[in-house]
Amino acid sequence: MTQNVLILPGDGIGPEIVTEAVKVLETAKQKFNLNIELDNALVGGAAYDEFGTPLPEVTMQKAEKADAILLGAVGGPKWDELDDRELRPEKGLLGLRSGLELFGNLRPAILYPQLADASSLKPEVVSGLDILIVRELTGGIYFGQPRGIRELENGERQGYNTYVYSESEIRRIAKVAFESAQKRGKKLCSVDKANVLEVTVLWREIMNEVAKDYPDVELSHMYVDNAAMQLVRAPKQFDVMVTGNMFGDILSDAAAMLTGSIGMLPSASLDKNNKGMYEPCHGSAPDIAGQGIANPLATILSAAMMLRYSLNESAAADAIEQAVSNVLDQGLRTADIYSDGMKKVSTAEMGEAVVAAL
């Protein structure tokens, strides 16, 4: 049966990096005889420019029908000034996550040995780093109601948002996290602020409850302020971390940056049937868009994750990951990961090198 993949280039460097990932996917399709069909749609600022909304109905319909989605990135200064906040590019992304119930966000932070120098941390602190952050993606303060800006009786305005999680929301992300830990180092650290926030008291309680079904996984708890410190101090103490939407946003970016090469890191956002949306951890980098210098590897590796998690094509996924490792071994580097003695290449050259290695 044909599997449908929806390609959403998005904004900024999105189209450039997605172009390279599509080349790689097409090559893998030939080589491994994959029965996949690629389609395209607009999201984010690009969709706003064309349709006046960051998440047009046609995009949502295609996304619902697809077996997996590959996204570039959304957002840019061009749309930051839109008065109606519902029209901003980010709303397209948030609408996809929530509309498709992609609650399980997997963000690996891996240090590629070939890029060890890129980290701002000392080599002994980060060498061999391999953390997986599991972030809840469709709940928490990102989507909590009520929210807004209201006028108080004394005439001044007040902004408010609601940080909220129900037992079932916590339980389903807990399962994703425990199952991920089972497949790895069997250590799970749940991050909360249970000494201050009631919502995370419930979070901790449910984590402890779900832990009983996974006796082979060692569960620990850490306050979010301490987790931010420990990521800087000694990140290798972690195997899998699980946390809510907001803390996950912050900690996964910090963790990604520990590697010094965020241009290398893919991510997956999965629903309960492992249908997923795949995207690089980095943003749309409007400052370098259109220059052909962006690093396409995070998007290419996102395509590999997609083949593995949503399309059950792990041989093709392995081959793409191996091809990426090979081009790094060949010394090819885009500007963001360039260091002395290496060969600087463009976005397209990097993509073609991966195709060749494949």
Add this chain to the structure above:
Amino acid sequence: MTQNVLILPGDGIGPEIVTEAVKVLETAKQKFNLNIELDNALVGGAAYDEFGTPLPEVTMQKAEKADAILLGAVGGPKWDELDDRELRPEKGLLGLRSGLELFGNLRPAILYPQLADASSLKPEVVSGLDILIVRELTGGIYFGQPRGIRELENGERQGYNTYVYSESEIRRIAKVAFESAQKRGKKLCSVDKANVLEVTVLWREIMNEVAKDYPDVELSHMYVDNAAMQLVRAPKQFDVMVTGNMFGDILSDAAAMLTGSIGMLPSASLDKNNKGMYEPCHGSAPDIAGQGIANPLATILSAAMMLRYSLNESAAADAIEQAVSNVLDQGLRTADIYSDGMKKVSTAEMGEAVVAAL
């Protein structure tokens, strides 16, 4: 006129490190003829053990009367299991902050040149690091109502907290931040999540408004996920950062850890008249309490900050800071900052060395 200083040793290593800071204060009092009077009270777990509450009325009364407060740290596993969350040590600390309206939390992250090796970051990334984080301390999601855990109609429980700021709360912390920036590098970075959270849309708007009164300060805005990344990637790009209570909790700990010597970092929490509570950035470290090995320097430097900001005794403050620098030059190190070739000393030996240097 006599100025009253309230000493709150707290829990864990709190009493040990405060003892040394008091020795230093007594010495400064003699040397500089300070007209200060020290008093003591219990807070946190220690207060719970004695009075059944983490913030006894007598402590609150003394705190209200005092011109400044020096706190060790609160909390420990002994009290983590208390079923009534209102009785936990942290509530004592939060009650003091809120009851005394100590909304302006100043957390410097400074790399001491003598301790450059302690950082997990590469020397070129952190050498000369000197950031000030201004954290709003009496509002935001820490204190927002409604909050709690409720039962939903379908029978499952839901935890919820409210992230809320009014214009006036934002304006007063903005002023503290702009004034701090004016006295330093004149660069202020306000951290929010205005692409997702309405409360921080208002935050950003008020920051821009207050900026007009400080034309000599350059204001920028950054999303919190990016700020966490930038602190890891290139922390020296920052001068002063300002943010809300929750983001400030996370970012200030990450920033402190960049120095590798959180045992060295003081903090101040000020009300609108610069009355303040001073405490080390680190916690109560129950695992090493009672062993006489904790680093008292963050508390001693907190006492110096207290003399400068709340008691207007900057000569004494300068002298204490100089004395701390001198003992570091002498090679004295507590275990947390020890490195080869240095002289390892106990908590008391470190305190006495500072007294001697003074």
